[in-house]
Amino acid sequence: MLRVEGLSRSFGGVAALEALDLTVADGEVVGLIGPNGSGKTTLFNVITGVHAADTGRVLLRDKDITKSTPAGIVRLGIARTFQNLRIFQRMSVRENVWVAQHSLPDVGPMALLSNRSAAERARRAEVDRLLDAVGLADRRDALAGSLPLPDQRRLELARALVRSPSLLLLDEPAGGMTPAETAEMAALIQDFAVPGRTCIVIEHKLDLISTLCQRLCVLNFGRKIADGEPDRVLEHPEVLEAYLGGDALDA
Amino acid sequence: MDDLYLITVLSNIGMISFIALSAYLLLVVGEISFGQQAFFAVSAYGSGIATAMWGWPIWLGLLWGALVAGAAALVVAIPTVRLRGLYFSVATLAFAEMVRLIFEIFTYQVEIDGELVGPDGSDGFRDIRAIYDSNVSAFEYMLIIYGLLAVVLIGFLILERSRLGAIFRMIGEDPMLTEMQGLNVTKYKILAVVMAGIVAGIGGALYAHLATYVEPKIFNVMLGVHALAYGLIGGLGTAFGPLIGVAIDIGLLESIRAISGYRMIVFGGLVALLLIVRPRGLLDEAAMHWLRGRWRGLVRAES
Numbered sequence: 001m002l003r004v005e006g007l008s009r010s011f012g013g014v015a016a017l018e019a020l021d022l023t024v025a026d027g028e029v030v031g032l033i034g035p036n037g038s039g040k041t042t043l044f045n046v047i048t049g050v051h052a053a054d055t056g057r058v059l060l061r062d063k064d065i066t067k068s069t070p071a072g073i074v075r076l077g078i079a080r081t082f083q084n085l086r087i088f089q090r091m092s093v094r095e096n097v098w099v100a101q102h103s104l105p106d107v108g109p110m111a112l113l114s115n116r117s118a119a120e121r122a123r124r125a126e127v128d129r130l131l132d133a134v135g136l137a138d139r140r141d142a143l144a145g146s147l148p149l150p151d152q153r154r155l156e157l158a159r160a161l162v163r164s165p166s167l168l169l170l171d172e173p174a175g176g177m178t179p180a181e182t183a184e185m186a187a188l189i190q191d192f193a194v195p196g197r198t199c200i201v202i203e204h205k206l207d208l209i210s211t212l213c214q215r216l217c218v219l220n221f222g223r224k225i226a227d228g229e230p231d232r233v234l235e236h237p238e239v240l241e242a243y244l245g246g247d248a249l250d251a
Numbered sequence: 252m253d254d255l256y257l258i259t260v261l262s263n264i265g266m267i268s269f270i271a272l273s274a275y276l277l278l279v280v281g282e283i284s285f286g287q288q289a290f291f292a293v294s295a296y297g298s299g300i301a302t303a304m305w306g307w308p309i310w311l312g313l314l315w316g317a318l319v320a321g322a323a324a325l326v327v328a329i330p331t332v333r334l335r336g337l338y339f340s341v342a343t344l345a346f347a348e349m350v351r352l353i354f355e356i357f358t359y360q361v362e363i364d365g366e367l368v369g370p371d372g373s374d375g376f377r378d379i380r381a382i383y384d385s386n387v388s389a390f391e392y393m394l395i396i397y398g399l400l401a402v403v404l405i406g407f408l409i410l411e412r413s414r415l416g417a418i419f420r421m422i423g424e425d426p427m428l429t430e431m432q433g434l435n436v437t438k439y440k441i442l443a444v445v446m447a448g449i450v451a452g453i454g455g456a457l458y459a460h461l462a463t464y465v466e467p468k469i470f471n472v473m474l475g476v477h478a479l480a481y482g483l484i485g486g487l488g489t490a491f492g493p494l495i496g497v498a499i500d501i502g503l504l505e506s507i508r509a510i511s512g513y514r515m516i517v518f519g520g521l522v523a524l525l526l527i528v529r530p531r532g533l534l535d536e537a538a539m540h541w542l543r544g545r546w547r548g549l550v551r552a553e554s
Contacts, residue, residue: 048431074433086428088421090536099421102414103433112415141547143540163433 007056016042018222029199031213039222079165081156089145100162130158265396269454271493275482276447281423286343289350292470294320294452295459302381316456324448328441354467375466407490486534
């Protein structure tokens with residue numbers, strides 16, 4: 001599904017990603033972990049075209065997308081959520097999901113101007129179905145900016161799913177949530193977002209990661225330091241050192 | 252206050268509403284243009300030339316003016332639309348001043364019935380008399396102005412409910428996030444600039460024919476600044492916002508003679524106050540969201 005080859009990107013001389021290789025198979029759910037500043041979000045930004053790669057390639061189903069625009073990459077079937085929530089605050093909850101349909105291939109000039117056709121009614125029904133599924137049915141007319149944080153994360157998830165992406169990139173989907181909310185989010189992703197698609201999840205919360213992922217990939221200073229089954233990766237000495245610091249191991 | 256005075260005030264409100272809507276559309280896509288007066292001017296001259304010099308009928312002159320303004324907007328849009336914020340504002344201002352200075356030296360006259368007709372540099376363009384020659388009264392012309400304004404306003408209201416209108420609002424709020432919904436932001440911004448140019452152009456063509464005389468200095472930056480302020484006062488949540496701004500400025504401040512001397516002081520103060528208290532105007536997005544919610548509630552209660 002996704003292949004990242006020798007990907008490097010630096011900001012002002014600091015390497016955020018350094019010669020990173022990563023292959024994600026069809027239908028796989030991979031957890032991406034690592035300390036703050038280890039390059040996880042930068043990887044998402046390079047895959048989605050927000051940042052250009054300095055060197056290396058990103059291939060989606062063997063098609064090179066390294067030089068594609070963010071809009072083009074979305075249309076190829078990659079969707080994402082954001083660690084620091086990005087929603088249209090001045091629009092309603094329902095509109096925030098609806099807007100992801102504007103660029104669907106079957107939305108023509110007429111559909112951009114009029115919402116009266118049967119196809120448009122079906123698209124609105126799809127929006128409501130998704131909002132229902134993520135548990136926002138009774139908030140759909142609220143202004144998106146007024147939602148509490150866990151609901152804003154659910155909204156981002158619904159928006160990411162509207163276009164039925166084949167690859168879903170989730171950036172800390174439970175960031176800032178209580179343990180109970182995190183468990184709910186994990187269940188929602190497991191039952192609703194994951195089936196039928198490939199997924200990469202950035203998360204610090206290991207309970208969410210261990211619920212969802214069959215495989216973990218650990219970054220530190222832009223390099224991959226471990227990749228494999230969760231239990232084995234978490235016992236890897238370099239991973240322990242990266243997370244706990246060198247002193248913790250000696251003690 | 253006699254009838255003709257009232258008709259003149261209402262006609263002015265109607266004509267200025269077009270340039271206010273034009274600036275508002277760009278505010279919706281998140282850009283501040285100090286140059287919408289340029290499209291107003293290009294169309295005033297273009298339509299005047301078409302009717303007074305080429306003998307075209309008035310309706311064709313209006314259409315031509317709007318199209319010329321739209322074409323000028325396309326020329327401006329292509330190089331400037333990738334600029335953000337202050338850079339876009341400065342570029343539009345520079346373009347508008349360039350247009351005004353070109354009209355200061357632009358001379359193109361033909362002899363009609365022994366008299367020279369046409370733009371004559373800084374002396375302006377006299378005798379754009381199509382509506383008087385065809386015996387359109389001031390009242391009838393006011394109806395034409397409001398008829399066209401109604402058409403444009405309905406267009407804006409349809410846009411507000413449509414996906415295209417939502418795309419414009421998305422760009423205004425977060426261009427990168429818009430791009431990440433699979434949309435080509437540059438393409439839609441060019442479309443917005445061209446649409447705004449056409450709308451300003453309709454106002455300019457109407458203005459030239461009511462005034463019968465245009466000169467470059469009318470189209471200075473203060474016209475564009477006012478156009479911006481109307482949306483910022485009235486609100487950016489709906490196309491009615493800039494119209495409320497125009498009504499407050501021209502309908503109240505300029506037309507009530509007792510306070511007209513203080514117009515700019517009151518107007519400037521109002522803009523400053525609103526920018527602090529309600530940065531997106533009286534009818535901002537939150538206000539419109541609340542009003543639409545109430546409206547839906549009422550409709551549901553009725554049925």
